Amino acid sequence: MELIIVLVIALVVLGPKRLPAAGRSLGQGMREFKDSLSGREDTPVADERPVAEVGQRES
Template identity: 65%
Template sequence: MFDIGFQELILILVVALLVFGPRRLPELGRSLGRAMREFRRATEEFRSTVETNLHINEPDPIPAAPPEPAATQPAAAEAAPATAPLPDSGLTTYGEGSAEAPGEPYLAQRGSRLFHARNCGWAGRIPEPERLYFKRVSEAKEQGFTTCPVCDPWEPA
């Protein structure tokens, strides 16, 4: 890990024994162990928070394939005008997809720490049962949510 050999480790332990003495050395070892354990726990909590909020480990949802026209209806296909609208594939561009959502302009995911504007690209990834809606930014902040760094929700004065 630190690329320290056995001889260097022995030298460090002897110097520590001389500097701190035999009585304080076990106490220092315990406090160093506690500090390392706390540091590992804090970094793991930070990593899990980032993964939860950004959905890093979850695969992207597979979009539904558009329905293929049936081969048994060639006459109907010829009779249709050439400018007929294409069927909706269910794919949305960034910022769209929640037009039919309730009137509240801000939303968050249950168990998350971020809240988004309704037209944020990340808001479309939140499943409907897990959504919490807010009418004002201040309402979301009062409940402990932080603004999304992508859409940076704000409300005009």
């Protein structure tokens, strides 16, 4: 019930055009916060082997 009230208030305050953008930015901020707490980076660590070695099988 409380969630519905909060959503209605957000719809009235932000309007139907800005509400999706506000939700998106809120979700992105929460995701960045959780990632910073866990120490996870946005960019994956690249394989450091040269490109010629990537295609070869290791014996």
